[in-house]
Amino acid sequence: MNEQTSISRVIPAQPRTGLGAFEPRVPERAGAIIGGAIVLALVALGIVHVFVSGLMTSTPGYVKPQDDGSTQYVNVVLPKKVSGSGEIFLPGTLHGYIESPIYSRATGYVLHWYADIGTRVTRGQVLAILDTPEIDQELAQAIAQRNEANATLALARTSYERWQELREHDVASEQALEERQSTYMQDVASLEAADANVQRLRQLEAFKRIVAPFSGVITQRNVDIGDLVYAGNVSGRALFAMVQADPLRVYVQLPQAYAQNVKQGQDVTVTQAELPGQRFHGSIAHISGAIDASTRSLQLEVRLPNPDNRLRPGAYVQVALRLSADGPLLVPDNVLVFRSEGPRVAVVGQDGKVQLRKIVIRRDLGESLEIESGIGPADKIIINPSDSIADGEHVRIVPGQQMVRLPTS
Template identity: 65%
Template sequence: MTEKNHASLAIPARDPNEGPALPPRHVEWKRAKIALVIVLALLALGAARTVVTDMMHNRSIATRTQQNAQQYVNVVLPTQTDGGGETTLPGTLRGFVESPIYARATGYLLHWYADIGTRVKQGQLLADLDTPEIDQELAQAVAQRDQTASSLGLAKSSLERWQQLRQRDAVSQQELDERQSTYNQDVANLAAADANVKRLRQLESFKRIVAPFAGVVTQRNVDVGDLIDAGSGTSRALFALAQSDPLRVFVQLPQAYAQNVSVGQEVTIMQAELPGQQFHGKITHVSGAIDVPTRSLQVEVRLPNPDGLLRPGAYVQVALPAAAHARLLVPGNALLFRAEGPRVAVVDADGHVHLNKIVIAQDLGQSLEIESGIEPTDKVIVNPSDSIADGDHVVIAPQDQQHPSNQKAAS
């Protein structure tokens, strides 16, 4: 029986022709549970990652939005001038004496003797005119004068005879008075004839065009054979003459600096075409009134020019004495143009913007000289946006992150 039991309990032999043996059912369920757990864990991790990523992204967006909402600005402190120095203004060189030369007599140009650039002396002949009409008028006037002189001689002798006859009561007083009147009339006629002859001779002398002063010929507008009309109304000038030593420099001084100049002050003149060279002149005249359209004061400077290096009509820079009191300087890119006038944006200790009204004393190009409106301790915004308004909150950028041009302007 034991053998039978063992035989019954024995595992039947596996047929080698059958397929692979299947695992038990409880093993398959165990494996399925493990796979399900892994899948759920992966899904949970993916969901958690998605949630965390969304939270981090939302937080980044919020941070970036907050940062973008802040307005960063660059600021500088105004620099203070020392109250001295010079104020450079544009000026114009003019000849000490300048004059267009017109003809006083009408005629044809026979010859000219001076061209542009010629230096002439006072009284030097510049041109000759042919004036046949004036010559004929002069000859006629001389003949009329001779006729009048002859009539005067006859009237004088007749008066003398009638005076003798009157002494013998041979003629009446009325007749004598008539002879006296005729003589006086002939005397007046002779004086008029003499004046006419003198006038025509003077007019004929204008056939010779001479230089009224020593200088250089700057223009020649006529040539041989041109018809020259007398006068300066509609006719053109024959020549233009200028005296180049000394020169006169005319400067329009703004009203804000009108109190800084006086006659006798030394000034410095510079010309861009002559780099490194300075010329020294002296203020000789100051206009006594402010020009209403430009609100400026005209100043005249006398400038020696013995070598003729400077030429009349040139554009120059004139360095005039500056203001006696100190002013504040700010970069030119800090200026705001508003309907109320020029403004600068100033940041207070709490980061709020204040648009201060300023009075510009002088525009120096890259910087502005401010008369009033800011203090030396004010933080002035450079390159402010056009949309900046009074009361806006801003953040001052660190000094090392400011634009180099702003730092240069501030220095």
């Protein structure tokens, strides 16, 4: 019995065939299948893990898990200096240094005109002559009245002197003498009034000659021989218009965002589309003392020399204004760290510690930002920084990373 038992343990029993045969047990086959599936699933998970890890490490801004539990790995970017930056172009209109409409100060008819449009004239040059018959008659009448007042005064002076002599001999009363003195003083005042009226009419008659108030060029002539003109601008039409075209003025409106970047005497460049390739240099002569609340802009007056008269008043021009010597720096929009004090960027210092820098954004260009101040061109700025990143935190740049640079504009 024992011998048979030992042999049966060594030599496995053969399965039965035929009518008394039976199938293998199902649980053994199911276990084998499940085990193989588990092995295949683990292999697949390993492959996916390797693929995802490689993809994440190649993504800019990815933070590698800390190797020692305290150091964070980051990707950084270098700011780029904007080519041709620091300039803003503003539209403007050329104006003469002096622009003046010329009206008549006397009412009369145009006898002759001596200057037409485009004529260059000097100060005091006669532009037109008027015929003023009414003023001539008024002047003659005023002269006659002055002569009459002068004769009356002479009689009053003689009478007053005689009554003074009578009073000295006690022949005339004091009251009579005072009456003669009062009459004399009234006649003196009447003569002075007559003289003033004559002077007024003579000055008014001098306005028969329309003269140039300054040296310049005639830009309009609105009268012809025989036209009736009125004193002042009653008709609303000037006889002539003049302009002094050297130097020229240009008034531009500078947006409030750039108001702190300009100063009086700063050089500017003016261009005109009709004069391609030509640049005209001027300077800021005056700066308005306040921002216009309706347009949120600052008015500037640019003084522009024009000795050869190539530029004409009234022309549309572009004024190039340099706001700074270096210009802004360009960074991607995914470097910002938002704090309650304002936007910041995280800069990696030489010691590997984070410096949260306060920045001034000049313009938001969508995917990039122009930074006015706060960073330098050599600063290493962290891409996609964590919201919890803190000033002084120790980080490391991803080993082997090629420094990310913005494309050249």
